[in-house]
Amino acid sequence: MSLSDPSQKRIYEVLLRLRTRSGDIVPPSAFLPAAERYNLSNAIDRWVVDHTFAWMKQHFQQLDDVDHLAINLSGASLGSHTLLSHIMQQITLHNLPPSMIKFEITETAAISNLRDATLFIKTLSEFGCQFALDDFGSGLSSFAYLKNLPVCTLKIDGMFVKDILNDPIDEAMVKSINDIGHVMGMKTIAEFVENDAIRQRLQDMGVDFAQGYGIGKPAPIDDILQPQCAGDVCNSTVKA
Template sequence: MDQFKVINDTCGHIAGDELLRQLGALLGNSTRKSDTLARLGGDEFAILVEDCELEKAESIANEIKELVSQFQFIWESQIFTVGVSIGVTMVTSHTRDRTEALKQADSACYAAKNSGRNRVYIYQEQDQQLTTQKGEFKWVNEIKDALAENRFELYAQPIVSTTTGFLEMYEVLVRLRNKAGQLFPPGAFLSSAERYNLSERIDKWVVSHVFEWLEQHYTLLPHLKYLAINLSGASLGKEDMLSFINTKLSSASFRREMIKFEITETAAIGNLKQAHYFIDSLSKLGCQFSLDDFGSGLSSFAYLKNLPVQSIKIDGMFVKDMHVDPLDYEMVKSINDIGHVMGLETIAEFVENEEIWQKLKAIGVDYGQGYHLGKPEPIAGILHHAKTIAPVA
């Protein structure tokens, strides 16, 4: 069911349960006596349609989709419309067992969701989208296992001052080590985590372990300004995540300003009201915020006025070629100038060579981050750098 979570979160679990009951009754009345209707769990239902060709099954699925689209759920004077994403698969003599049939239907259902929701998707063996999805499913299991077995690891990349060159700030990055010992960067698994609602669990793991590490070592880091922690769009504005961070902070001894949360511009714009509340709540406790990938969204500067952040990270898509592309150079310069007018610190990502670094210094960008200045390394490396505070460039 599409939008079930919205209704469940907005109106509560009792409303969610009633919606499921009404939808179940609606589906029951629309199926034949020979068909089997079952609730698989959560907001997922399955219908086994016997003695039916694929064309007819697709027609039935579309009829159900239209029926649900016309259905209105009323709760405490509020009217909600819902939709369904439906996956269809044929059970033939080649289908090994019911588990395989359910996997195929589930895969097609997710493809329907990913294609825009409220639609029907037919499972086909050689479908490229389903093949891609199958790879993502493998990551889902890998992520769940890594969370259960504590196989994520913290790395840190320095954020360097353009004026002093000191290592006083770091962005914390997460890595996943599989059972064979191979280490994977976030780009390999985070898209799957976001797609299958696992990113919030990863965020909690990172927050918990960063706080724990900082609690153990902050007395050895007198010059550390902050550690930057990335939060996904799924976590932004969630009361559960807010409560989780509050609880962790309440038992911490380190200075709250030693924690800076990074949120992407697109995630903030997509949940502007929630983002503002989330940022404001943690800012009052002393935490800092940075808007990541700034310049990648629409109307960036207009939204910036409404978000109480302390810094912006200029999108690397503009920085990486600014030494050879005049337009990119001017974009970086403009973002930096407006950021400073608003009283914000500016950080440039993707500093990959000395030429870029020197241009950032000339423009007056406050900080840089990239492989030219320092590669990500295990977080324990911060302790080594703390013993020898010296410019890197």
């Protein structure tokens, strides 16, 4: 949800859920650690990219009021030149505007793979895609590394956001991240916005966007096609 521009087109983050053989929906915290342990993260990222791009191509005429979709990438993908080439090939194949696609990588993954992350981000940014640094503030050297990562958006870690009404230190952290991001020409998104009071405090601080259950809960990706959430950052789910 835009906190500063009511005319902002809709923005969505694509979230992954696993459907079991019995039909139950499994959250990522239950299967992604195992995927990382068995080196399957790259394959999962590629699956999400391919299915999201194919869905965008199929419904492109119905996405006029959508600004962009955000796709999360794992740290393992940042060093994959094969995936990097594949992403650009698929965007071209499906004739999608690169600006409608934003990739999100966590601050921890970026710092752990700084050289690969910088190359990955720079290449796709020059191609026209957007990048966000997710969970910003969770690392120990956040600001020192930020100057070297060519991202356009900072997502403020929700662990600071959720208690800003009661914890002055958390509020100061959110304010400092927002201020630094703006000085560097970036947009900011606050995660874990669970109610109107938190949203209002963030708006008063000058944070650009809010995301969380107080804005919109995860829903099937086809819900994007419905005329709802105008101007919001909503969550949509791609089910495996």
